[in-house]
Each structure stands twice: as structure tokens, then as C-alpha cells.
Amino acid sequence: SSGINAEYGSQTPAVYATPDGAAFKEDCDVIQEKTDELTDLVKGLHSRLDAQKQAKIDALQDKVKEYEKEMDRLRDLIGEESEKENELESLRERNRQLALNLRDSQADLEGSERKNSILTDKFKEANDALSTATDELQ
Numbered sequence: 001s002s003g004i005n006a007e008y009g010s011q012t013p014a015v016y017a018t019p020d021g022a023a024f025k026e027d028c029d030v031i032q033e034k035t036d037e038l039t040d041l042v043k044g045l046h047s048r049l050d051a052q053k054q055a056k057i058d059a060l061q062d063k064v065k066e067y068e069k070e071m072d073r074l075r076d077l078i079g080e081e082s083e084k085e086n087e088l089e090s091l092r093e094r095n096r097q098l099a100l101n102l103r104d105s106q107a108d109l110e111g112s113e114r115k116n117s118i119l120t121d122k123f124k125e126a127n128d129a130l131s132t133a134t135d136e137l138q
Helices: 002-008 019-137
Strands: none
Touching: none
């Protein structure tokens, strides 16, 4: 009722003095009342829709944060996996080195055993020759 009455102030125009005029004014007041109610309803609906939109936005932002955390966790796991792969490769390389060193050491040992055998044979020959010489001297 504020809209119609505000236009005319506190004085009632002469047209409203007739029975038809009074009915018209009453209709206008009812229409204004209903318009105000509808405006309030629309505002309420807009508020509810805005609140629902905001709730959905918040939920989506939470999901995004959750996914970002998961991605960070996966990146960390991939990093750890990569470190483990590097460690494993380093251990494999060390094993290859040790195997090569062992093979070299075995070759050295076999060489030393051959030399030792040759020296032993030469020692026996020298010892035998010494024995023979000693026998001949006696």
C-alpha cells in the first residue's frame, strides 16, 4: 500500500470518494500488497539460490583442494619412487663393479698361483741340483 498512497500523500483524491473509486482504491491497495509480497518472495528465492550457488562453489573449491593434496601426494610418491630407482641403479652399478673387481682378483690369484707353482718347481729343481751337487761332493 506504500506505493500508491505515497504518490498521493495523505490527502484522498475526490475520485476515491465514489463507491467505484473506493473499490478501485481497494483493488490498488490489494495489488500493491500482493506485489510487495511477490517482491519479498522473489528476493527470498534469490537469496536461497545465491546461498545454494555459494554452497556449491564452496564444495567445488573443497574438492579442488582435495585433488591438489592428492596430486601433491602422488608427486611425492613419484619422487620417492624415482629416488628408490636411482638408489637401486646405484646398487646395481656397485654390484657390477664388485663383480668386475672379484673377477680381476680371481685372475690375479690364478696368476699368483701359477707363478707360485713355477717358483715351487724351480725351487725343487734348485734343491734337487743342490742335493745332487752335495752328493757328488761327498
